Amino acid sequence: KNEVEQSPQNLTAQEGEFITINCSYSVGISALHWLQQHPGGGIVSLFMLSSGKKKHGRLIATINIQEKHSSLHITASHPRDSAVYICAVGGSGNTPLVFGKGTRLSVIA
């Protein structure tokens, strides 16, 4: 069993829909990261959070440490949001990041 599980693996949405991507982890962490990988392959860090909720534009990330679960929400989705969204967790100090397999999102106009 992977230490980091994401769901769904693939997601197709109509433009304007509200999207939720989930991430569950089984190890103790100090921070959880949400990353975005575009079709061209580049990776962008969206959020790093260790508690509560963060918002940036149409993106919202939440984490529940007790339940070891995080969600990434996209409001008013747009075709340019089409990408692979990756959840990664890290411990404190020098512990390397452990990645989920990613959620492939396609937003159709």
Added chain:
Amino acid sequence: NAGVMQNPRHLVRRRGQEARLRCSPMKGHSHVYWYRQLPEEGLKFMVYLQKENIIDESGMPKERFSAEFPKEGPSILRIQQVVRGDSAAYFCASSPPRPGGRSYEQYFGPGTRLTVT
């Protein structure tokens, strides 16, 4: 402030040749991480370095792979005698010094796509 730089962006090597991948971290960042993404697979940690030190290489294959981050210059990931299975995207990320063991956001480079023919 330039982002994390990686070069080359694309590298083609024949089996048995050496591949050298370079990563220049963001200004002020002293921590570098290398990750590998095999085709249709997720990212996997390879090695974590600080200037002149390897901190964690638990994700590095035991043979043919090595990494360094010298006092001056970029971090280098070196793959000797490449095989077809080494074909992958190699990403470098950097983060600032992290006193007290706190986690910091990692900034990713654009990656080097290695193809072994």
